[in-house]
Amino acid sequence: MHTLSKNQQIIFDIIDKSPEPMKAYSILFNVQKKGIKAPLQVYRALDKLVEIGKIHKIESRNAFIACQNSSCQVSKATAFSICESCEKVTEINNSSLSKYLSNFKDKAGMKYSKYNLEFFGLCKKCTTK
Amino acid sequence: MHTLSKNQQIIFDIIDKSPEPMKAYSILFNVQKKGIKAPLQVYRALDKLVEIGKIHKIESRNAFIACQNSSCQVSKATAFSICESCEKVTEINNSSLSKYLSNFKDKAGMKYSKYNLEFFGLCKKCTTK
DNA sequence: ATTTAAATGTTATAATATAACACTATGTAA
DNA sequence: TTACATAGTGTTATATTATAACATTTAAAT
Ligand SMILES: [Zn+2]
Ligand SMILES: [Zn+2]
Ligand SMILES: [Zn+2]
Ligand SMILES: [Zn+2]
Numbered sequence: 001m002h003t004l005s006k007n008q009q010i011i012f013d014i015i016d017k018s019p020e021p022m023k024a025y026s027i028l029f030n031v032q033k034k035g036i037k038a039p040l041q042v043y044r045a046l047d048k049l050v051e052i053g054k055i056h057k058i059e060s061r062n063a064f065i066a067c068q069n070s071s072c073q074v075s076k077a078t079a080f081s082i083c084e085s086c087e088k089v090t091e092i093n094n095s096s097l098s099k100y101l102s103n104f105k106d107k108a109g110m111k112y113s114k115y116n117l118e119f120f121g122l123c124k125k126c127t128t129k
Numbered sequence: 130m131h132t133l134s135k136n137q138q139i140i141f142d143i144i145d146k147s148p149e150p151m152k153a154y155s156i157l158f159n160v161q162k163k164g165i166k167a168p169l170q171v172y173r174a175l176d177k178l179v180e181i182g183k184i185h186k187i188e189s190r191n192a193f194i195a196c197q198n199s200s201c202q203v204s205k206a207t208a209f210s211i212c213e214s215c216e217k218v219t220e221i222n223n224s225s226l227s228k229y230l231s232n233f234k235d236k237a238g239m240k241y242s243k244y245n246l247e248f249f250g251l252c253k254k255c256t257t258k
Numbered sequence: 259a260t261t262t263a264a265a266t267g268t269t270a271t272a273a274t275a276t277a278a279c280a281c282t283a284t285g286t287a288a
Numbered sequence: 289t290t291a292c293a294t295a296g297t298g299t300t301a302t303a304t305t306a307t308a309a310c311a312t313t314t315a316a317a318t
Contacts, residue, residue, distance in 0.1 A: 043276075062273085
């Protein structure tokens with residue numbers, strides 16, 4: 001089991017508590033009172049947290065979210081739903097989907113070791129507005 | 130059928146000719162001899178070209194690629210394979226995959242209108258090195 | 259011809275991310 | 289416990305990616 005360093009723990013905690021994906025500079029702003037002053041300190045922690053699967057990057061938003069899937073030890077098979085109205089992001093944990101994608105074979109013979117899928121649409125709440 | 134404006138055509142042509150995804154500022158550098166001098170001119174053309182499905186953005190790379198799928202009129206269901214060694218990117222055109230993803234239903238009841246999928250791994254060429 | 263929408267040109271600036279270097283803490287193994 | 293290796297930190301500077309705001313021009317629609 002991996003033990004987080006001081007900066008990693010601070011930055012993980014703030015992302016984990018956030019109801020929405022957080023951007024790097026918003027994280028920075030929020031941890032300055034804890035002594036983390038420079039972008040690099042944030043980005044280094046983010047890199048590590050992504051690497052070990054504690055957080056994921058939402059590529060289309062340049063934002064970071066805590067892993068909501070306890071079995072997701074590494075960020076190598078990720079899927080998210082993103083509401084284009086309220087920007088709510090949810091990690092999808094669907095074994096049929098992950099099985100389908102993990103077994104997907106390209107005709108070009110490429111061997112995949114990782115994927116990231118982002119669905120866009122309207123969440124239930126925003127649909128009824 | 131959509132007719133491209135002058136800047137849109139210039140920028141589409143250079144992306145279409147490129148064997149690899151192009152970044153916005155690399156595009157800018159390459160079209161300066163054609164009179165396009167400012168980032169905004171590039172980004173505006175890119176936005177439009179993405180909107181009409183002539184190009185796609187590779188989110189994990191902040192780069193743009195010409196649509197390799199003639200039936201892809203709008204960028205609302207995209208899938209790519211990305212080689213993490215040589216950075217070669219290929220648009221995946223697989224009807225089983227697109228059918229599966231287009232019909233995918235989240236248990237949260239979210240209605241999806243769009244998705245983007247990026248596979249990562251080693252291409253054939255890089256596997257045998 | 260008049261109106262409307264789309265595209266352009268330009269300057270400035272915001273937002274996102276990394277390079278380089280010096281230093282400190284932690285774990286491992288002789 | 290001392291040496292060594294690996295990971296993490298702090299700091300300054302800078303690179304890269306993207307948008308705001310405003311004036312003007314072109315193309316399309318009525
Ligand atoms: Zn996860
Ligand atoms: Zn919503
Ligand atoms: Zn396409
Ligand atoms: Zn390759």
